[in-house]
Amino acid sequence: MMSTSLKNLNQLPVKLTSGHRLCAGCGEPLLVKQILMGTQRPLVVSLSTGCFEVSTTVYPYTSWNVPLIHTAFGNGAATCAGVEAAYQSLRKQGKIKEEMDFVNFAGDGATYDIGLQALSGAMERGHKMLYVCMNNEAYMNTGIQRSSATGMGADTTTSPAGSVSPGKQEYSKDLTAIMVAHNIPYVAQASPHNWRDTVEKAKKGFNCGGPAFINAITPCPRGWRTSPSMTVDMAQLAVETCVWPLYEVVDGKYALTAESLKIAEGKIEKKPVTDWINAQGRYRHLKEERWAHVVDKMQANIDKRWEKLIRLSKD
Amino acid sequence: MAKKKLEDIAINGDGAVAYAWKQIDPDVCAAYPITPQTIIVEDFSKFVANGEVKTEYVCVESEHSALTLCAASCSAGARTFTATASQGLAYMWEMLPITSAMRVPVVMAVANRAVSGPININNDHGDAMAARDTGWIQMFADNVQSAYDNAIIAPRIAEHPDVQLPIITNLDGFILTHAVERMTPIDTEDVKKFVGEFEPVCPLLDYKHPTSHGMLDGPDFYYAHKHQQVEAMDKALEVSEQVFKEFKKLTGREYHLVDEYRCDDAEYVAIILGSSYGTMQETVDQMREAGIKVGAAMPHIYRPWPEKELARIMKGKKAVAIFDKHVSLGAYGPMYSEVVAAAADLEKMPKMYNFIYGIGGADTSVSILKGAMESIVKGTADKINYAGMKL
Ligand SMILES: Cc1ncc(C[n+]2csc(CCOP(=O)(O)OP(=O)(O)O)c2C)c(N)n1
Ligand code: SF4
Numbered sequence: 001m002m003s004t005s006l007k008n009l010n011q012l013p014v015k016l017t018s019g020h021r022l023c024a025g026c027g028e029p030l031l032v033k034q035i036l037m038g039t040q041r042p043l044v045v046s047l048s049t050g051c052f053e054v055s056t057t058v059y060p061y062t063s064w065n066v067p068l069i070h071t072a073f074g075n076g077a078a079t080c081a082g083v084e085a086a087y088q089s090l091r092k093q094g095k096i097k098e099e100m101d102f103v104n105f106a107g108d109g110a111t112y113d114i115g116l117q118a119l120s121g122a123m124e125r126g127h128k129m130l131y132v133c134m135n136n137e138a139y140m141n142t143g144i145q146r147s148s149a150t151g152m153g154a155d156t157t158t159s160p161a162g163s164v165s166p167g168k169q170e171y172s173k174d175l176t177a178i179m180v181a182h183n184i185p186y187v188a189q190a191s192p193h194n195w196r197d198t199v200e201k202a203k204k205g206f207n208c209g210g211p212a213f214i215n216a217i218t219p220c221p222r223g224w225r226t227s228p229s230m231t232v233d234m235a236q237l238a239v240e241t242c243v244w245p246l247y248e249v250v251d252g253k254y255a256l257t258a259e260s261l262k263i264a265e266g267k268i269e270k271k272p273v274t275d276w277i278n279a280q281g282r283y284r285h286l287k288e289e290r291w292a293h294v295v296d297k298m299q300a301n302i303d304k305r306w307e308k309l310i311r312l313s314k315d
Numbered sequence: 316m317a318k319k320k321l322e323d324i325a326i327n328g329d330g331a332v333a334y335a336w337k338q339i340d341p342d343v344c345a346a347y348p349i350t351p352q353t354i355i356v357e358d359f360s361k362f363v364a365n366g367e368v369k370t371e372y373v374c375v376e377s378e379h380s381a382l383t384l385c386a387a388s389c390s391a392g393a394r395t396f397t398a399t400a401s402q403g404l405a406y407m408w409e410m411l412p413i414t415s416a417m418r419v420p421v422v423m424a425v426a427n428r429a430v431s432g433p434i435n436i437n438n439d440h441g442d443a444m445a446a447r448d449t450g451w452i453q454m455f456a457d458n459v460q461s462a463y464d465n466a467i468i469a470p471r472i473a474e475h476p477d478v479q480l481p482i483i484t485n486l487d488g489f490i491l492t493h494a495v496e497r498m499t500p501i502d503t504e505d506v507k508k509f510v511g512e513f514e515p516v517c518p519l520l521d522y523k524h525p526t527s528h529g530m531l532d533g534p535d536f537y538y539a540h541k542h543q544q545v546e547a548m549d550k551a552l553e554v555s556e557q558v559f560k561e562f563k564k565l566t567g568r569e570y571h572l573v574d575e576y577r578c579d580d581a582e583y584v585a586i587i588l589g590s591s592y593g594t595m596q597e598t599v600d601q602m603r604e605a606g607i608k609v610g611a612a613m614p615h616i617y618r619p620w621p622e623k624e625l626a627r628i629m630k631g632k633k634a635v636a637i638f639d640k641h642v643s644l645g646a647y648g649p650m651y652s653e654v655v656a657a658a659a660d661l662e663k664m665p666k667m668y669n670f671i672y673g674i675g676g677a678d679t680s681v682s683i684l685k686g687a688m689e690s691i692v693k694g695t696a697d698k699i700n701y702a703g704m705k706l
Contacts, residue, residue, distance in 0.1 A: 042522035044391070044519045044520065044522070053531075058530070058533075059532050059533075064525065064527050066522065067520070067521075067522055067525045067526060067528075068519075068526075068527040069387055069528040070528070070529040071383055071387060071410065071417070071529050072383070072409055072410065072413055074379070075383040078375065078379070078380035078383035078387070079384075079386075079387040080387070081373070081380075081384055081387070082345075082385065082386065082387025082389075082390075082391065082395075083388065085345075085373050085388050086389075086391035086392055086393035086395070086519075088371050089343050089369070089370065089393050090392065090520065092369065092371075093342070093369060096520060100522065117380075118376070118380045120376065121375060121376030121377070121380055122380075125373065
């Protein structure tokens with residue numbers, strides 16, 4: 001396989017074309033293009049309903065140069081599994097000769113919430129597919145509602161900050177850990193600011209021979225109330241604050257990667273959660289003194305999860 | 316076509332469907348158990364375990380995923396089957412219209428069962444009727460033989476290039492699924508020849524010609540796409556008739572869009588679906604012996620709705636009784652409204668009576684059906700009647 005150098009990646013055929021209708025600065029197409037660079041084999045892409053799907057499949061146009069299927073919101077994993085099952089059958093019968101890849105892209109709502117059952121089922125059954133969660137920490141397509149991936153303290157349209165509420169009151173679900181518990185060959189957290197790390201992880205996911213899961217932080221300027229020009233910086237900040245650590249779990253073995261590894265090794269500094277909060281409109285209200293205890297809780301939770309991850313990666 | 320004559324066998328309806336599928340040998344099958352369908356997927360799993368089929372058999376975690384997997388695998392280019400009933404079909408509902416709009420000829424057996432609540436595992440048509448408007452072709456069977464035959468006919472109708480729609484083959488829960496009947500199977504070679512190779516349209520796995528499936532439509536395209544489904548449904552009527560003819564040539568067994576029994580000279584006609592059609596034929600014979608001219612008819616294809624054939628059968632009759640094993644709460648039995656619509660163009664409309672019956676598995680005996688038919692002959696029936704309700 002080719003090396004992950006910009007020069008090489010630049011030569012690859014375009015699978016998702018420009019001209020899609022996502023917002024300026026949306027993190028999703030950025031991530032998707034990086035993931036798709038992880039394989040040169042023929043592939044079928046499946047999508048769960050969400051911003052990314054509705055913006056790239058507006059009939060009679062399509063943004064796709066590769067076969068593409070979307071069925072519904074909560075069943076991207078089952079859709080992808082169905083294509084893979086057809087492939088396994090036709091391949092065994094000798095009707096298809098080539099090795100092919102299968103990938104589903106879904107938002108965090110489609111993954112953490114409504115689609116969790118289908119995802120769990122597909123992973124448990126061992127379909128050879130990569131499932132990628134584009135985690136923008138809310139239901140963006142329906143207008144910024146909370147999901148179980150939404151961070152504590154975020155102001156969303158169903159967890160609004162108000163006179164008695166600091167926004168979302170609960171911690172985000174650790175879905176990556178749930179996926180690790182499925183004992184699948186490859187699980188990772190990624191971020192599109194570090195394209196090399198993401199492409200490497202996608203390669204490993206596609207090549208692991210079984211089900212793979214990548215959870216990627218995917219900034220949404222509209223939902224996060226950030227400038228479209230800040231998307232990559234926001235993704236980086238998520239990693240630098242350890243809100244979104246980068247790591248992979250290969251056959252059950254944890255390893256921190258990229259900046260997260262450097263933070264763990266003390267080579268770069270772990271930034272405080274206030275940096276994360278201050279950079280985004282959705283946390284604007286947390287600057288008020290009366291929500292200081294919420295910020296403390298957020299920091300404490302980040303620290304706890306981060307320390308656990310360091311422990312796991314030393315095992 | 317070379318025909319080999321096979322010995323009759325004793326088999327239940329679920330077993331017969333699984334047997335037909337074994338002969339067809341689909342590429343992919345998604346399985347999730349629910350009474351009274353379970354025997355189908357269990358029997359089929361044994362064929363898989365013993366290497367008698369080449370099918371990729373996927374035990375999914377729910378019916379929602381079962382139908383999703385089917386729609387996707389059929390889009391990918393594989394002939395795909397599944398089976399369900401009642402809550403399972405309800406759980407699939409989101410994927411029913413999506414599957415038909417994707418124009419993939421998935422084949423699904425539905426072992427008809429009452430829908431919760433209250434929970435009830437017995438037969439009625441509440442599940443099939445709730446799936447009626449989702450763009451699936453629906454066939455009904457009146458005995459184990461026709462459940463088997465439908466399973467073989469179904470892919471031919473669904474996969475026809477002018478149709479390309481998913482299809483449900485209904486069979487009454489327990490009455491057909493679990494009761495053992497005598498059945499004449501078709502030689503497997505003949506089944507394979509009759510059903511033919513699957514020729515998918517724009518399959519996803521043809522990656523050299525990439526296509527996008529399941530896209531977003533604005534109002535104008537959505538409307539136009541729905542209309543294309545309407546046209547495909549209309550075509551399915553013609554195609555079904557053709558396939559029935561070919562099937563008759565192969566087996567001698569005759570099916571029509573609407574199966575009829577002694578309707579020609581009848582003054583009173585009963586329209587009824589599924590296994591009760593047999594009970595109604597016995598009722599007709601008994602009433603004929605008493606000198607009352609009755610007949611019975613069953614839409615073998617329920618979707619698309621064979622309204623011309625029904626109108627022809629109803630023409631000149633004094634009264635028609637429509638028997639519904641489901642009630643649209645707050646209105647009528649669903650078939651009643653549709654039969655009335657089919658009769659609306661007749662010069663003289665017969666008197667139209669609705670009988671709700673067999674709900675949640677309630678008794679459907681000859682005496683109940685006879686009582687109903689006698690009440691329309693006497694003109695004592697109400698517009699809507701609840702036949703056989705005991706409490
Ligand atoms: C069964 C069902 N419920 C609700 C919806 C409405 N819906 C469409 S997309 C969406 C949210 C998508 O959020 P997410 O998965 O996080 O993706 P994003 O748009 O944020 O990328 C919702 C609630 C739906 N399509 N189907
Ligand atoms: S709302 Fe957010 S996730 Fe959706 S297209 Fe816009 S930037 Fe992307």
